[in-house]
Amino acid sequence: MEHIIITNNLSKKYKDAYRVKDVDLKIPKNTVYGFLGPNGAGKSTTLKMILGLVKPTEGSITVFGKVANDKNRLEILRDVGSLIESPSYYGHLTAVENLKIVQTLRDVPEKNINKVLEIVRLDNQKNKKVNEYSLGMKQRLGLAAALLNFPKLLILDEPTNGLDPAGIQEMRELISSLPKKYDMTVVVSSHLLSEIDQMADTLGIINHGELIFQDNLKILHERSNHKLAIRTLDNAKSRIILNSYGMDCEVESEYLLLPQISDDFIIKCNKLFYENKIMILRMEERKKSLEDIFLELTGKAVSL
Template identity: 60%
Template structure:
């Protein structure tokens, strides 16, 4: 699968601080790529550099097989839609009039305005002043503006931030329909794993400006495999029994962690423990949630 965005060694320095450090992103074409990280991790800065709104300290950015630089920037932007941070509009103008300004700058016909208004479900509010729009309607109007001209790439920075549950679901549904309906590649950022989990097929996790994970979302789910935690009166002897049967285990806070086994296998090991006079005092199934994995990747896990 070809990449629509590739960055290599991308850095952004502010004084002595590195806001983004040696970032190597690979965003495949035709997917929703979730760019995940805590607030202040460098998501917005990275997106601004991809759009040419911020100049990298060093490193390269390739979009549509073109390097993002002064010579190629306009050609890249013609095929790119974006919504960075909160959308801004002229409050005294209607939703349609605000989009008319953007379409005029892009030299697009009025039919394009009607198309995107219908897609974001604002056709019935197009003549309402933007200052009277709810936050969710403003986000949808911002998305409509980004979709004018049917771009190949859409870059969205925290598009559900501040919305109520109904507004979040609405924006999410619109975003999820874009690759299939229009062939648009979407790069969407969020600090909420639950949001990215419901939208993206590929994911990049950034923490303190550094990329700590990048792969299909399914690879992150694979990290949450179930394990069995066993606590005995003699973990050393119990570990020897497991090793003699070819079972790999880890010791963690007084427990032996082993791969998940079926009931018959597990019962067989308990019988072996009893024969060796090893008392089993506790057994439990453990499974890391995606939130646990995210917190570990970003160094935010609470150690008790």
């Protein structure tokens, strides 16, 4: 698999404390990579190091197959777009006028302005002063500026911060569409697992400056451990019967937990209970939520 970004032992130390420690990122091409972690975990510092805004204390960063350094930084950044923290704009100017400044600085075709405004759905508001924009519209304008050079790599730091539910949904759909439509790799950071779950293909979780998980999002879902929870009028007898047929079960509160949820397995359980005259009060599927898994990995509550 080709990787757009590879970091090796990437670290950033402030005084005597590491904000980022030995982070090895591998970000696949043409995917949405979710960079997840609690507030203060080191997400923004890591992204700023990749963009050359913060100098690493240790480690290396490879982007587009080139080891980033002071000499080739500008060459690499020509194919990178970014929105870090809150977007910058001139409130007394229109969206078109703001993007014209960026277009001139980045030396990209002027026709790109209307293209990106259409992508972020601001084409009908392009001649309105930005001071009159809602927060969601300002976020979309920031995204339009990041897209202006149609980069190979787009880095977004908490792009849905402060948006209402409709704005979050709109931003999420837009980000998810970029790899396929524009041959683009998107790195998006968030402290909201539920948000990343609906956008990303691959996930990296950082906590206390250290990368504690990195893999396809499906792998994280597989940790959910689906189980069948059964409550009967006689759980003790039920457990003995299930065990005698090699169906190991755990006891949790008033329920018996079995490790399978297939239809055939459920039919088999029902048949055993019927034959042994055991009344079933409740039968349900149980699984760990992604939030539970995140909590296990980070040891702290996740924002939802």
